[in-house]
Amino acid sequence: MKKTLSLLAVTFLAAGLCMYSCTKEEKESSSTTPMNQDPEQDPNQDPVADTLVVNVSRTPSTRNVLIEELTGNHCGYCPLGHKAANEVVAAHPGKAFVINYHVPGGLADAYTTTAGAVYNSIFNVDNTGHYSIPAGTINRHDFNTGNGKLTLDRGNYALAANQILTMNACANVAAAASINRSTRELKVKVQVYFTADGTANTYKLYAALIQNNVLGYQSGASGNPDQVVGSQYRHNEMFQKFISHFRYSAVSHTYSAGDDISDVTEGSLFEKEYTYTIPESFRDTENNNSVTAVLEDLEVIVFVAEGEREVINVCKAPIVIK
DSSP: OOEEOTTHHHHHHTGGGHHHHTTOOOOOOOOOOOOOOOOOOOOOOOSSSSSOOOOOOOSOEEOOEEEEEEEOTTOTTHHHHHHHHHHHHHHSTTTEEEEEEEOOOSSOOTTOOHHHHHHHHHHSOOTTSOOOSSEEEETTOOOOOSSSOSOBOGGGHHHHHHHHTTSEESEEEEEEEEEETTTTEEEEEEEEEESSOOOSSOEEEEEEEEEOOEEEOOTTGGGSGGGEETTEEEEOSEEEEESSOEEEETTTTEEEESEEOSOOSTTOEEEEEEEEEOOSEEEETTTTEEEEOOGGGEEEEEEEEETTSOEEEEEEEOEEEO
């Protein structure tokens, strides 16, 4: 389903305000007591056979947490955003996951992607046409901030995550993945099981390829010392590509994302397989920068959403490199 990105042009016109916006300090919020983990069955993979084995849970569950953080390497407060997201993941192991999208800003970000620019426009622009980073959507849920944005500042990540963890999920998702070292072919198998009837008009499946341990520059790196390596910063959960459907037109400023799930009634099982050949490097053609694709540092995050908004459930696909 395509949507007009009327705000995309606003984002780039407002890019010069980024350095002011991203240095705005927000109040920190204290996190509530972490909930117990949902005993959802983990996906398994046969390390010998070439077949990916996935066993999605059929038991009704509450939602897992997906933090989609909008960030930038010239944003001085962004390491504090990374730290806040990491704390949510540490508090809820196996229940919380992060994707970091680098977005356009006042200075060229070496890691900006088209998806980052798109999501910055549709999730992170307020009623006055401005945005600030770090900012993150928590399951793309509308927490009624009153400013027209779906994103929250880092001080609210923990509280929002705890709220999501109490919400029922109509579907469970599980996945497994493998990489052939010689051909660099990535295979991902996903299962989605509906434990209740879906109530939205459309449900979509997303599979995002992210990378850890990317060493590079980061303003304000000392705010997150756990990721400082000498004079460089270790960028983790860095978004590289959707291996599920994602299309953006620079001419019409429209985009479409995610793969339609055909049956969303209680008891239905949806399966999808993806194949993608990993390049030697992920290149940002606009800024003429590239990141070497290190196979051991790649991860796949899979999630189910109501169309292109509310995220119902999310998991990480274990990867075996053969």
